[in-house]
Amino acid sequence: VSTEKFKSSLSLIMENIIITKATGDDLEVLKTIGKLTFFETFSLENTEDNMQKYLDEEFAHEKLKEQLEDRNSEFYFASIDKKIIGYLKLNFAGSQTELKDNNAIEIERIYVLKDYHGKNAGQLLYNKAIEIAMLSGVDYVWLGVWEKNLRAIQFYKKNGLVEFDKHIFMLGEDKQIDIMMKLQLNAKKEI
Ligand SMILES: CC(C)(COP(=O)(O)OP(=O)(O)OC[C@H]1O[C@@H](n2cnc3c(N)ncnc32)[C@H](O)[C@@H]1OP(=O)(O)O)[C@@H](O)C(=O)NCCC(=O)NCCS
Numbered sequence: 001v002s003t004e005k006f007k008s009s010l011s012l013i014m015e016n017i018i019i020t021k022a023t024g025d026d027l028e029v030l031k032t033i034g035k036l037t038f039f040e041t042f043s044l045e046n047t048e049d050n051m052q053k054y055l056d057e058e059f060a061h062e063k064l065k066e067q068l069e070d071r072n073s074e075f076y077f078a079s080i081d082k083k084i085i086g087y088l089k090l091n092f093a094g095s096q097t098e099l100k101d102n103n104a105i106e107i108e109r110i111y112v113l114k115d116y117h118g119k120n121a122g123q124l125l126y127n128k129a130i131e132i133a134m135l136s137g138v139d140y141v142w143l144g145v146w147e148k149n150l151r152a153i154q155f156y157k158k159n160g161l162v163e164f165d166k167h168i169f170m171l172g173e174d175k176q177i178d179i180m181m182k183l184q185l186n187a188k189k190e191i
Pocket residue numbers: 037041109110111112113116117118119120121122123144145146149150151152154155158
């Protein structure tokens with residue numbers, strides 16, 4: 001770990017990044033952080049039309065409301081001094097986008113505002129996912145990540161996730177490849 005990176009992480013730890021579970025009242029803030037982080041992450045590499053279509057569909061009021069009320073999904077926020085800087089979405093059982101394995105949890109979204117990358121917020125959200133997976137007693141966690149999202153792939157690799165498959169993901173009209181990665185939590189079992 002470089003000195004600069006260490007200092008930057010330390011200053012934010014001192015600023016106190018808090019992880020809290022979202023409730024039904026958080027729909028508007030969830031919509032805001034969801035759209036903003038998605039846009040920041042993918043707008044440079046995707047057409048405006050495809051981005052707009054995705055944002056309109058995936059962050060539509062009704063869709064998010066349903067997800068917040070879903071007993072098989074959970075959202076968590078990372079915040080500093082009440083400012084939300086990132087969020088996590090976990091899916092259990094039948095609410096996973098694929099696999100739908102009762103012995104697994106999907107990390108569907110882990111998104112941090114650009115200004116806060118490399119400052120431990122992503123790590124704290126990820127740690128929360130692992131904590132919940134351990135408490136739930138599932139065998140593994142898994143996720144899909146765009147093959148061109150090198151920073152996220154590197155982040156997952158350093159956290160021990162390994163590639164196990166590749167799937168097609170539609171961003172608007174654009175067919176993209178997602179790398180599927182997983183972390184086995186129960187060493188005795190293999191999927
Ligand atoms: C994914 C995310 C949560 C990770 O959090 P983070 O704070 O950025 O993570 P870190 O800085 O600890 O780790 C990122 C790693 O990628 C490396 N990295 C940075 N830029 C990179 C690049 N362009 N290519 C490859 N690796 C890169 C970093 O050096 C670091 O690895 P290291 O610690 O071994 O040096 C955060 O980057 C994020 O929110 N990104 C935007 C949303 C997103 O892409 N979410 C994932 C969707 S599947």
